[in-house]
Amino acid sequence: MADKKPGIDQALIRDLANILKDTDLTEIEVEQDDLRIRVSRNGTPVAMPMAAMPSYQLPAAVAAAPASMAAPVAAEGGHNAKNAVTAPMVGTAYLAPAPGARPFIEVGATVKEGQTILIIEAMKTMNQIPAPRSGKVTEILVQDAAPVEFGEPLIVIE
Numbered sequence: 001m002a003d004k005k006p007g008i009d010q011a012l013i014r015d016l017a018n019i020l021k022d023t024d025l026t027e028i029e030v031e032q033d034d035l036r037i038r039v040s041r042n043g044t045p046v047a048m049p050m051a052a053m054p055s056y057q058l059p060a061a062v063a064a065a066p067a068s069m070a071a072p073v074a075a076e077g078g079h080n081a082k083n084a085v086t087a088p089m090v091g092t093a094y095l096a097p098a099p100g101a102r103p104f105i106e107v108g109a110t111v112k113e114g115q116t117i118l119i120i121e122a123m124k125t126m127n128q129i130p131a132p133r134s135g136k137v138t139e140i141l142v143q144d145a146a147p148v149e150f151g152e153p154l155i156v157i158e
Contacts, residue, residue, distance in 0.1 A: 013037060023088065025127050084141070084153035085132060091122035093154060095144040103144075105155070109137045117155055120148060133157060 016028050016039040029038040087093070095103040095118050105117050111131040120127050139156040142148060 013039060027125050083135070083138075083156050083158050085117065085129075085155045085157060087120060087148040087150055087152045087154055088129065089120055089122050089127065090150050091120040091127070091148060093142045093144070093146055093148045094119040094121065094126075095140070095142075105137050105140070107137055107140055111135065111137060111157060118142075129154075131157060 012030070016030065016037065019025070020028055020039060020041055025041075027038065027040040029036065031037075095105075097104065097119070104115075104119075105111055111117060111134065113132065113134045114130045116128045117131050117137075118129050120129055135157040137155060138158050140154075141156065142152075142154045148154065
């Protein structure tokens with residue numbers, strides 16, 4: 001960013017970049033008043049007037065994704081909610097990197113912390129979801145290509 005425009009919060013851009021780094025997301029976008037800021041791993045931070053883009057509101061919960069991924073969730077459906085990995089965003093979950101490809105994980109597989117366990121497509125962006133801890137996959141609670149809600153249990157790792 002060679003031209004520093006007044007009103008652009010540099011600290012916010014740094015915070016968004018840190019969220020990308022901490023969550024392995026590829027892109028994050030926020031909207032504040034008449035300013036939209038998008039930070040992407042594959043490009044540079046972009047700030048532009050609202051008139052240049054259609055309006056989308058990101059849920060405030062997306063910024064809290066790192067803490068929520070490993071957080072225990074309320075028991076539902078009879079699975080071990082304490083060890084459930086929850087969806088950090090709303091989107092479509094994919095269990096394999098491509099249609100017809102072998103899934104990232106299977107029940108009984110051992111995963112390492114940081115290993116990709118599935119992908120959630122949100123706003124046409126594929127977000128790799130890493131395992132928040134090492135352990136054995138005991139349940140896969142989501143179907144391939146199924147829509148998921150924020151906080152929904154996806155996988156149980158014990």
